[in-house]
Amino acid sequence: MTKRITMINTLDPDIPLEIQVIPYGYHETPKGAFLCDEESAALVIEAFNSRQNDMVIDYEHQTMSGAEAPAAGWIKELIYKGSEGIWARVEWTARAVQYLGNREYRYVSPVFVVRVSDAKVVNLLNVALTNQPNIDGMVPIVNKGVGDTKNEEARKMEKVSAVLGLPEAATEREILKAVEDLKGQTQVIANNDVLAALGLKEGSSQSEVVGTIMAMKQADTSITGLIGRVKELEGKLNAKEADELVAMAMKEGKLTPAQKDWAKDYAVRDAEGFKVFAAKALPVIVTGEIAGDTTKPTGIDETQKMVNKMLGISEATYNKYAGAKEA
Incomplete structure (x- = not known):
């Protein structure tokens, strides 16, 4: 059941009650790469909604270290906002509002579980206030000026x-x-x-x-x-x-004709993420073939299998198009 909370920030109207916790798309960080898409959002929100307790927002991940960890706020609800990723409705503490109002803290840093097979985020474990987030480009909590x-x-x-x-x-x-x-x-x-x-x-x-x-x-x-x-x-x-x-x-040759609609939707929602995908993806259609050569691959190496799995391409589909050429 979705937790729906209506809140008014009576402590400081300039401090938002909705914050981004996981950005959309493919990202590389010092601790590894991850991907957040619609499937990720559904899994993360489902796991959150199964909890009985609110999720804490602490300072610098102190909760994870086992040290004294006062709360900066409590996450009441997670929301999926498409190309903006996963956001949280937050109930801040008075101390955190003071820090944010003074611009002493501006960012959050999430801790989450990533599925090994495709690097997709599947569960959110912790969120912390920090000024040195591992994920570059997240929406800052407090950012007066352009865009307000x-x-x-x-x-x-x-x-x-x-x-x-x-x-x-x-x-x-x-x-x-x-x-x-x-x-x-x-x-x-x-x-x-x-x-x-x-x-x-x-x-x-x-x-x-x-x-x-x-x-x-x-x-x-x-x-x-x-x-x-x-x-x-x-x-x-x-x-x-x-x-x-x-x-x-x-x-x-990075896409098959069958992937065109999917690729267009991805590029519209997250152009930067698609550029990363296109730069790193291996060709799935052979270009510049010798005339008259209609031989198709007889096998797929382990690297290609991994790429196919991440793109949702079956072995049959890959074999069908990998050696295809225009008449």
């Missing part, structure tokens, strides 16, 4: 909602109604907390408050629309790049 889609205006709206006693996700209509309810008390809004959250001076009128909220809403909507258009453009560029990568891999 939550603009300052949206943050102000949340603060106004809190001051008015409304939920953080209150709608524009709900906020304006709460402001209108204050109008009957006096022509001047006397709640200094609301004015401070909006960046207005003490004694500002109700009209100034309403106008400021409307302007903030418009700014938030415009940014959201721009983000959507950027993501659409990124998708088109990713698809074009994927087509080029797959075409090159097929030209080099």
